[in-house]
Amino acid sequence: MTLGVRGKLFGLSLLLIVMAGVASGLFVEKEVRAVMEARIEGELFRFAKLSAESIAAASEDVPLQHLVEQLAAAGEMRLTIIGDSGEVLADSLMTAEQRAQADNHMSRREVLAAFESGHGRARRWSTTVGTEMLYAGVRFEGGGALRVARVAMTLDETNAFVWRFHALLIVAAGLGLLVAIFMSGVASHLTSRTVNRLVEHAKALARGDVQQIEVETKDEFGRLAKTFNQIAETLQRTARKKAKEKDRFAGVLEGMSDAVIALSAKGRIKVVNRRALELLGLEPSCVGQSLLEATRIPALHQLAQRDSGGETQLEFELASGRRVLASATPLHMSAGTVIVLRDVTEMRHLETIRKDFVANVSHELRTPVSVIRANAETLLGGALEHETKGPQFVQAILRSSERLSTLIADLLDLSRIEAGKYHLEIQSVEVDEAIRHAVEAISSTAQSRRVSHDLSRSAQLHVMADPMALEQVLLNILDNAVKYTKDGGQVQVRAMEHRSGVRFEVEDDGPGIPPQHRMRIFERFYRLDPGRSRELGGTGLGLSIVKHLVESMGGTVGVEPASPHGSVFWFVLPRDPEAQLRLSA
Amino acid sequence: MVLPPQRDARRSLDAQLEELRERLLLMSGRAEAMITVSVRALVEKNAQLAQETIATDAEINRAEMEVDELCLAILASQVTELAPLRFVSLALKMVTDLERIGDLAVNICERVIDIRGAPHLRPADDIVALGELVRILVHDAFDAFVSGDVEKAQDVIERDDEVDEQYQRVFRDLLSIMQADPAMIEPGIHLQSAAKWLERIGDHATNIAEQVIFMVEGHDVRHLGKLPD
Structure with missing residues (x-):
C-alpha cells in the first residue's frame, strides 16, 4: 500500500494525538487519584479520630451500636469498632447477627496496623459492601480496653471523577483529531504542491528539458530545488562536453x-x-x-x-x-x-612502375652490352682475320654501341628535363611548318606506310614552344606510329584549336592500345608487347621523353583509341596569343 | 541439407529467411564482379583473367544450388504465412537470373581466346561502358531489393533502354567496321556477341527489378489487412 504525503502526515498526527492523549490520560489519572485519595484518607482519619473520641467520651449507657450508627450517619461513612481480639463490636452497616458471624478483623491490615502503631490504612475490595473501599483505623481506649475505630469510604466518587476526566479527554482528543485532519490537509497541500513542482521539474530533466527551478524556501524543499538546479547545470555541462567530443570525433572521422x-x-x-x-x-x-x-x-x-x-x-x-x-x-x-x-591504387601503381623500371632498364642495358661482348670475344677468337665475317662482327659492335649511346643520351635528356635543367627556348612556332618538317623527316624511314598531314584546320596557328623540342615530340610520336603500323598502313598528323591551346593529333590505323595500357604507355621503358617492340628498335624512352617535354612546355599529352582501330596520340600546347595580332597588323 | 527440428520453428524460419537473403546478396556481389572482370578480360585480351573468372562461375553455380535447397527446406517446413512464401518464390526466380548472369559472363570470357590476335577495335571501349552500365543496373536492382524501393526498381526497368541504346551503337559501329574491312569480321562478330550478352544481363537485371516490385507491393497489400497476417 502506498500512502501519499497527505495520508502519511495525517497518520503521523493521529498517532501523535493518540499517544499524547493516552500518556497524559494515564499520568493525570494517576495524579488525580493520588491527590483525591490523600484527601479522602485525611478526612477518614479525622472522622475516625473524632468518632473514637466521641465513643470514648460517651457514657456507658448509650449502646455502642447506636452511637456508631449515629456517627456514621453524620459522617456519611461506614464506621466499625473492633475489639482488641479482633471481634466486631459495632458496625454501622451490620446487624447483630452479621457482627457475630463476621470474621476476625485482626486480619485486616488497617486494624492490625492501628492496634500496633495507633494508625492503619488500607484500600481493598470489601466483601461486605461489594465495592472498592478505603479504610482508616485509629486506636483508642474505651471501656478499659484498646479498641480500634475504623472508618471506610467507597471510592465511587473518585472513580466517577476519573471517568468524567476520561470523557473530557476523549472529547478533547476528538477535537484534536479534527484539528489534525485540517492541519495535515493544509500542510500536505502545501508540501505536495512543492513536491509536485519538483517532480514536474525532475520529469522535465529526465526528458532532457534542462531549465532552472525557482528556489522559494530555505527548508529541505529549497535545498532539493537547489540540488535539482545543480543537477541541471551538471547535465548541461555534460551535454555540452559530449557535443564537443562528438564534434571533434566527427571532424577527425570526416577529415x-x-x-x-x-x-x-x-x-x-x-x-x-x-x-x-x-x-x-x-x-x-x-x-x-x-x-x-x-x-x-x-x-x-x-x-x-x-x-x-x-x-x-x-x-x-x-x-x-x-x-x-x-x-x-x-x-x-x-x-x-x-x-x-x-x-592503395596509387601506391600499388607506383610500386609497379618502380619494379618494372628496374627490371626494364637493366634489360635494356644488358642486351647491347652482351652483344658487344659476344662479338668482341668472337673477333678475338680468330674472326678478326676473316675477310668477310670480321667486318660483320665489328658492324654489330658498332650498332650495339650506337644503341647504348642513344639509350644513355635519352636517359640523360630525360633526367635533365625532369630536373628542369633542360634548356628550352620558348618562342612562337608556326604549327603547319613544324608538322610539315616532321612529316618530311619521317617519310624517308616510313617505307610503305603512308604518312600524311591534314593542315586544313591549323592554318596560321602558332604555339608557344621550343622549336627543337616540338620537333622531337612530333618525331618521337610519328616514329612510334610508323613502327606499329602494318605495311600499307596510314599515319596522319593534324592540328586544331583547342580552348586556349593547339591540339596536335597523330592517328594511326595500327592494332590500337587496349585500355589497361593507355595510362602506362608514357612510363619509362614501358612496352605493350616487350618482344615485338624491342625487335623494332627504339629505347623504350620515346614516349616518356614526349610526355616530359610537352609538360615542361606547359602542355598535356594522352592517347585515345582511333576508329575503327589504331590510336590517336595527342598533345596540347599553349597558343601564341600575339600571333593573330601580328598577322592582322 | 538437414531440416531443422520442429521446435523453435518460428525462430529457425526467420534465421533461414535471413540466410536466404544473405546468400542472394552475396551471389549478386559475385555476379557484379563477374560482369566487370569478364569485360575487362575481353577488352584487355587477358586469357588468364578470363580463366579465373570462368572458375568463379562454379561458386555462383554452387550458390544457386544451395539457395534452391534452402528454399525447398523452407517450403518443406510447412510455412503457412504469405510473406515468407512470396519471398521464397521470389528468391527461386532471382537465383536463376543471377545464375544466368554468371553464365553470360562466362560466355564473354570464352571469347577472349578467339580475339587474342586481333587489333583493339574502337567499339571495345564502348563495350567497357556498356558493361559498367549493366553492372550498375544489377547493383541498383539489388539496392532496390535491399531497401524495398519500388521507385528505384522502376528506374532500373526504365534504364534498360539506355543499355539497349548503347548496345545498338556498338552494333552499328561494329557493322560498319566489318563492312569496310573483311579482316575485321571475325573479331567484330566476337565483340558483337559479347555486347549482346551484356544486353541480356541487362534484361536479367530488369527481371530482378520487376520481382522486387512484386515483393514490395505484396507487402503493401498485406499491410492493408486484405490478407491474413
Whole structure:
C-alpha cells in the first residue's frame, strides 16, 4: 500500500494525538487519584479520630451500636469498632447477627496496623459492601480496653471523577483529531504542491528539458530545488562536453583520408565517414543496414565475418577499379567491428612502375652490352682475320654501341628535363611548318606506310614552344606510329584549336592500345608487347621523353583509341596569343 | 541439407529467411564482379583473367544450388504465412537470373581466346561502358531489393533502354567496321556477341527489378489487412 504525503502526515498526527492523549490520560489519572485519595484518607482519619473520641467520651449507657450508627450517619461513612481480639463490636452497616458471624478483623491490615502503631490504612475490595473501599483505623481506649475505630469510604466518587476526566479527554482528543485532519490537509497541500513542482521539474530533466527551478524556501524543499538546479547545470555541462567530443570525433572521422565503417555486434552499419561513402559509392542512408546489404562486396563481407581476435587485413579491387586495403579491428566493449579501407591504387601503381623500371632498364642495358661482348670475344677468337665475317662482327659492335649511346643520351635528356635543367627556348612556332618538317623527316624511314598531314584546320596557328623540342615530340610520336603500323598502313598528323591551346593529333590505323595500357604507355621503358617492340628498335624512352617535354612546355599529352582501330596520340600546347595580332597588323 | 527440428520453428524460419537473403546478396556481389572482370578480360585480351573468372562461375553455380535447397527446406517446413512464401518464390526466380548472369559472363570470357590476335577495335571501349552500365543496373536492382524501393526498381526497368541504346551503337559501329574491312569480321562478330550478352544481363537485371516490385507491393497489400497476417 502506498500512502501519499497527505495520508502519511495525517497518520503521523493521529498517532501523535493518540499517544499524547493516552500518556497524559494515564499520568493525570494517576495524579488525580493520588491527590483525591490523600484527601479522602485525611478526612477518614479525622472522622475516625473524632468518632473514637466521641465513643470514648460517651457514657456507658448509650449502646455502642447506636452511637456508631449515629456517627456514621453524620459522617456519611461506614464506621466499625473492633475489639482488641479482633471481634466486631459495632458496625454501622451490620446487624447483630452479621457482627457475630463476621470474621476476625485482626486480619485486616488497617486494624492490625492501628492496634500496633495507633494508625492503619488500607484500600481493598470489601466483601461486605461489594465495592472498592478505603479504610482508616485509629486506636483508642474505651471501656478499659484498646479498641480500634475504623472508618471506610467507597471510592465511587473518585472513580466517577476519573471517568468524567476520561470523557473530557476523549472529547478533547476528538477535537484534536479534527484539528489534525485540517492541519495535515493544509500542510500536505502545501508540501505536495512543492513536491509536485519538483517532480514536474525532475520529469522535465529526465526528458532532457534542462531549465532552472525557482528556489522559494530555505527548508529541505529549497535545498532539493537547489540540488535539482545543480543537477541541471551538471547535465548541461555534460551535454555540452559530449557535443564537443562528438564534434571533434566527427571532424577527425570526416577529415580522414581512409574510409571508416563501424559495425555493431549484429553486423549493422553504425558509423560511416564521407570517404567511405565516396569510395564504396554508398548513400548516407546505409546506416542501419548490414555491410552485405549496403555494399554486396563478397571480400568485405568475408573480412567482417572473420571471427579472429586481432586485426585482419585483405586487399581487393572495387567495381570502380580502385584497389583497397581493408582491415577489420574488433571492438571489445561493444562487440562490434571497425573496418578501415585505404585506397592503395596509387601506391600499388607506383610500386609497379618502380619494379618494372628496374627490371626494364637493366634489360635494356644488358642486351647491347652482351652483344658487344659476344662479338668482341668472337673477333678475338680468330674472326678478326676473316675477310668477310670480321667486318660483320665489328658492324654489330658498332650498332650495339650506337644503341647504348642513344639509350644513355635519352636517359640523360630525360633526367635533365625532369630536373628542369633542360634548356628550352620558348618562342612562337608556326604549327603547319613544324608538322610539315616532321612529316618530311619521317617519310624517308616510313617505307610503305603512308604518312600524311591534314593542315586544313591549323592554318596560321602558332604555339608557344621550343622549336627543337616540338620537333622531337612530333618525331618521337610519328616514329612510334610508323613502327606499329602494318605495311600499307596510314599515319596522319593534324592540328586544331583547342580552348586556349593547339591540339596536335597523330592517328594511326595500327592494332590500337587496349585500355589497361593507355595510362602506362608514357612510363619509362614501358612496352605493350616487350618482344615485338624491342625487335623494332627504339629505347623504350620515346614516349616518356614526349610526355616530359610537352609538360615542361606547359602542355598535356594522352592517347585515345582511333576508329575503327589504331590510336590517336595527342598533345596540347599553349597558343601564341600575339600571333593573330601580328598577322592582322 | 538437414531440416531443422520442429521446435523453435518460428525462430529457425526467420534465421533461414535471413540466410536466404544473405546468400542472394552475396551471389549478386559475385555476379557484379563477374560482369566487370569478364569485360575487362575481353577488352584487355587477358586469357588468364578470363580463366579465373570462368572458375568463379562454379561458386555462383554452387550458390544457386544451395539457395534452391534452402528454399525447398523452407517450403518443406510447412510455412503457412504469405510473406515468407512470396519471398521464397521470389528468391527461386532471382537465383536463376543471377545464375544466368554468371553464365553470360562466362560466355564473354570464352571469347577472349578467339580475339587474342586481333587489333583493339574502337567499339571495345564502348563495350567497357556498356558493361559498367549493366553492372550498375544489377547493383541498383539489388539496392532496390535491399531497401524495398519500388521507385528505384522502376528506374532500373526504365534504364534498360539506355543499355539497349548503347548496345545498338556498338552494333552499328561494329557493322560498319566489318563492312569496310573483311579482316575485321571475325573479331567484330566476337565483340558483337559479347555486347549482346551484356544486353541480356541487362534484361536479367530488369527481371530482378520487376520481382522486387512484386515483393514490395505484396507487402503493401498485406499491410492493408486484405490478407491474413
